[in-house]
Amino acid sequence: MSEFTINAGISNTHKEHGLKKPEINQNPAAEAKVIEKEASRESSLQWQKVESKDKKGTDLQLAVDTVKISSTTVTAPQAVKAAAPALDLRKNLKDKFTGMLEKTYANIFHHNRLVAKVAEWMVGNIMERLALLGMDPTELASLKDKVREDLVFQNKVAFSQVVYDEAMLEIVA
Amino acid sequence: MSKKKTAQKKAINELKNQLFIQAERLGIRDRYTPVVMEEMKLDSLRRILTEFYMERSNLEYELNMLGSNKKEILIKLERLNAYIRKAEGLREKHSKKVEDLIGKEMGDQKRTQKAVKRLNPVRIRAAA
Numbered sequence: 001m002s003e004f005t006i007n008a009g010i011s012n013t014h015k016e017h018g019l020k021k022p023e024i025n026q027n028p029a030a031e032a033k034v035i036e037k038e039a040s041r042e043s044s045l046q047w048q049k050v051e052s053k054d055k056k057g058t059d060l061q062l063a064v065d066t067v068k069i070s071s072t073t074v075t076a077p078q079a080v081k082a083a084a085p086a087l088d089l090r091k092n093l094k095d096k097f098t099g100m101l102e103k104t105y106a107n108i109f110h111h112n113r114l115v116a117k118v119a120e121w122m123v124g125n126i127m128e129r130l131a132l133l134g135m136d137p138t139e140l141a142s143l144k145d146k147v148r149e150d151l152v153f154q155n156k157v158a159f160s161q162v163v164y165d166e167a168m169l170e171i172v173a
Numbered sequence: 174m175s176k177k178k179t180a181q182k183k184a185i186n187e188l189k190n191q192l193f194i195q196a197e198r199l200g201i202r203d204r205y206t207p208v209v210m211e212e213m214k215l216d217s218l219r220r221i222l223t224e225f226y227m228e229r230s231n232l233e234y235e236l237n238m239l240g241s242n243k244k245e246i247l248i249k250l251e252r253l254n255a256y257i258r259k260a261e262g263l264r265e266k267h268s269k270k271v272e273d274l275i276g277k278e279m280g281d282q283k284r285t286q287k288a289v290k291r292l293n294p295v296r297i298r299a300a301a
Contacts, residue, residue, distance in 0.1 A: 111194040148199065155196055159205070162188050164217040169185065171221060171260050173178045 094133050098143065101126045105147045208278070211271045218264045225257045 049058045104126060107119035127140060196202045232253065236246045279285070 109195050109198040111191040111198075116198070151195075152199055152201055155192060155199060155201065159189075159192050159196075160213055160217065162185060162192065163210070163213045164220065166182075166185050167214055167217045167263070168221060169178070169181055170263060171256055173181075 090133060094130070094135065097126050097130050097133065098135075101130065101140075101143060102147055105144055106151055109148075109151055208271065208274045211267055211274060215264065215267045215271060218260060218267060222257065222260050222264065225253060225260060229253055229257070 052058060101123065104119050104122045107115055108123060110116045110119065130140060131137075193202065193205065196205060229250065232246055232250050235241050236243060236250070276282070
């Protein structure tokens with residue numbers, strides 16, 4: 001088996017991640033083969049020996065399949081996309097904590113004292129996290145104001161509903 | 174009053190208390206003065222009366238239709254009229270209560286009128 005066919009035998013995992021295949025043979029001849037493999041892998045091109053047209057000898061040509069899955073062509077797009085997940089994570093965390101703050105801040109005004117106290121503690125923690133994520137204090141204040149306004153409206157609606165029920169009960173009872 | 178109605182009233186009072194506590198924590202407890210509460214009740218009574226009137230007109234329409242169960246509709250109408258009378262009585266009662274509360278907040282009207290007369294702008298202008 002020629003050295004070129006040995007190159008074709010390198011698995012895709014080893015090519016993509018640049019991992020060295022474990023060396024089994026310690027003799028100089030085997031070492032030479034390994035060096036040859038490394039050189040061909042770094043160039044990202046793979047040559048293969050094919051039969052010549054006149055069927056008398058062999059010819060060399062680029063192995064198209066191996067070029068497609070070479071380290072350069074595969075890893076380069078991944079390297080470009082690498083920064084995107086970090087930004088997404090920050091944004092997702094910010095959204096998640098904002099939603100949590102809205103829910104928890106409403107509980108601060110709960111009629112149950114224990115629930116209100118726990119909510120106070122949680123709001124402190126969440127606000128700290130949001131500050132670490134780079135949220136503006138004015139933005140936080142506006143968020144809290146919005147929640148409070150909603151609660152005031154809800155309280156008014158609930159009161160009118162309770163009074164309506166009371167009046168209905170007074171009539172029908 | 175039956176047990177069920179007592180329980181319903183108790184539940185409503187509990188809800189009211191919880192809403193009052195929430196309002197206090199929100200800092201809007203002052204908004205729910207006795208006058209405001211009475212006005213809310215008056216509004217809800219008006220809403221209920223409107224619904225009753227609509228139901229009565231529907232029942233009357235149904236009564237005039239062919240093939241309807243007249244007996245059942247008449248019983249419903251009778252009951253509805255009783256509820257309407259009760260609601261109208263309550264509306265009168267609460268509107269009087271609102272007027273009394275507003276009058277109380279204004280204070281003694283005769284004394285206020287006397288005070289206004291003393292501050293007659295014509296006499297003040299003449300003295301000047």
